[in-house]
Amino acid sequence: MRAVVTGGAGFIGSHLCERLLREGHEVVCVDNFATSGTGNVEHLGAERNFQLYEVDVTQGLDVPGPVDAVFHLASPASPADYLRLPLETLRTGSAGTWHALDLAAAKGARFLLASTSESYGDPLVHPQPESYWGHVNPVGPRSVYDEAKRFGEALTTAYRRHRGVDAKIVRIFNTFGPRMRADDGRAIPTFVGQALRGQPITVSGDGSQTRSLCYVDDLVDGLLRMLASDHGGPVNLGNPHEVSMLELAEWIRKLTRTTSEITLIPRPEDDPERRRPDITLARRLLDWEPTTPVEQGLRNIITDFRTRLVFGDFDERRNRTVPSPLTASARP
Numbered sequence: 001m002r003a004v005v006t007g008g009a010g011f012i013g014s015h016l017c018e019r020l021l022r023e024g025h026e027v028v029c030v031d032n033f034a035t036s037g038t039g040n041v042e043h044l045g046a047e048r049n050f051q052l053y054e055v056d057v058t059q060g061l062d063v064p065g066p067v068d069a070v071f072h073l074a075s076p077a078s079p080a081d082y083l084r085l086p087l088e089t090l091r092t093g094s095a096g097t098w099h100a101l102d103l104a105a106a107k108g109a110r111f112l113l114a115s116t117s118e119s120y121g122d123p124l125v126h127p128q129p130e131s132y133w134g135h136v137n138p139v140g141p142r143s144v145y146d147e148a149k150r151f152g153e154a155l156t157t158a159y160r161r162h163r164g165v166d167a168k169i170v171r172i173f174n175t176f177g178p179r180m181r182a183d184d185g186r187a188i189p190t191f192v193g194q195a196l197r198g199q200p201i202t203v204s205g206d207g208s209q210t211r212s213l214c215y216v217d218d219l220v221d222g223l224l225r226m227l228a229s230d231h232g233g234p235v236n237l238g239n240p241h242e243v244s245m246l247e248l249a250e251w252i253r254k255l256t257r258t259t260s261e262i263t264l265i266p267r268p269e270d271d272p273e274r275r276r277p278d279i280t281l282a283r284r285l286l287d288w289e290p291t292t293p294v295e296q297g298l299r300n301i302i303t304d305f306r307t308r309l310v311f312g313d314f315d316e317r318r319n320r321t322v323p324s325p326l327t328a329s330a331r332p
Contacts, residue, residue, distance in 0.1 A: 002026040004067055004109075006057050006100055007074035009033060011180050012114070012172075014040035015216045016071060016223060021047050028063055030055040031074070034088060035081045040179050057096035058088075067107035069227055072100040073114040075148065079268065080185025086144040093148025094155070101159045101167065111167040112227050113156045115234060117275055118146045119171055127276040130171070130234050140270040153234060160232055170226050173238025173277045177216030177297060178304035187211065188298070191249050192305050195258040205267030207246025212276045214239035215297035218290040225286040238277035239290040255298055 003020055007013045008029030013036075017027050026049040029041060033054060044050045055061065057074050075092045076082040082089040097113065104111035120128045121136030136146045153169050160167040180186070182193040194201045214237070222237040243251070249262050282288045 001068035002028070002066055003069040003071060004028045004030065004061075004063055004103065005071045005073060006030050006061070006096070007036075007072075007114075009038060009041050009052070010036045010073065010077070011040070011177075011184075012175060012216060012219065013071075013073045014179055015177065016073070016220050017041060017044060017050070019220050019224065021049055025049065027051070028053070028067075030057065030061065032056040034085060035076050035078075035184075036181075057099050058091045059099075061099040061103045063103060063107075067103065067109045069110045069112070070100055070104040070107075071112050071114070071223065071227070072097060072152075074100075075114075076145070077116075078181075078184040078186050079142065079145075080183065082145040083141060089144045090148045093145075093152045097152040097155050101156065101165060104167065105159065105163055105165050109166075110227055111156070111159070111165055112223060113152055113167065113169045114223070115149045115153050115169050115171045116145070117171055117173040117236070117238065117277065118142065119150050119153065119234075120275075121146060122270060122272040123274065126274050127240065127278040128236070129278040130236055130281055137270050141268075142270045157232075167232065168226055168229070169233035169235070170223060170237050171234050171277075172219060173214060173236065173275065174211045175214050175216055175219045175238075177301055180301065182305065187245055187248060188213070188252070188301060189305070191252045192256065192302055195252050195256040195260050196302070196305055196309055198258060198260055200263040201249045201253065201260050202263050202265045203245050203249050204265050204271065205245075206264065207249065207262075208244055209267075209271060210242045210244050210274045210276065211248075212239050212242045213248075213294050213297070214290050215292035215294070215300075218292050222282065222286065222288045225288050229286055231285050235281050235285065236277040236279050237282060237288070238279065239294065240276055240279060241290075241294050242274075242276045243294070251295070252298065252302075255295070256302055
């Protein structure tokens, strides 16, 4: 198949592109590099079935030739990014999703929206099933991301119902693995980066808040299973293994063998108290559940960060403005 991946140079997007190529598919990767660099996909440049274009999907998305699938992953995804780019985040979730859906409709392609567990906000139901409508503050600082994704879900559903697009929605819970940015503000890359540098590991609040951690390879497998299914979603994709942030910090201290101390810092506004997916639907419809132990995933990201630190490639921001022979200034 020929697949378009928006946000394909990002953390999850680059792993998805890699998996698609490994399975023999053709990949058109588009990204505006607002929160990523070309470094995540440079190793794919020699692949004859891989094309990379610098495209802002909020301005339109036109891909010549046949397209069989559109994976819409484009969006700032970490608090550090969407708080820095609030209007861009809202525009990507609205206009960007609209343009990606228009492409799928024009090409008769399957469409998959990468939505988020943030659709549930600070949930009052635990664990969170897809039937739960959420507890979201529509005017809080996180609303630019939460509401952008919720609008994207509504738009995707409308295209499925009224325009006949074979459109699907997944809600992605906390995902981690190699190629995460050390400065993206999420817990695991923050804790790992601090531990490897010998800096204090900063845990917000009292550290009792929980997240459920899914390794990126498992998540990508879920995306492909969802695309191939006949179900429109939404379907939760995540690991039910729930851990507190204080426990996570201690775990990373142990695995990195650091002498870093754990320091408590003020907790961000609207930071969810608990987060854990109910994946009953994914198990039944997709025959999917995570298989990578969290500790193995943590060891993998620690190795990745340690290698990048040794080779001076720890600050991915340098890639954002560096021209690459892989990047075309024109749209595909």
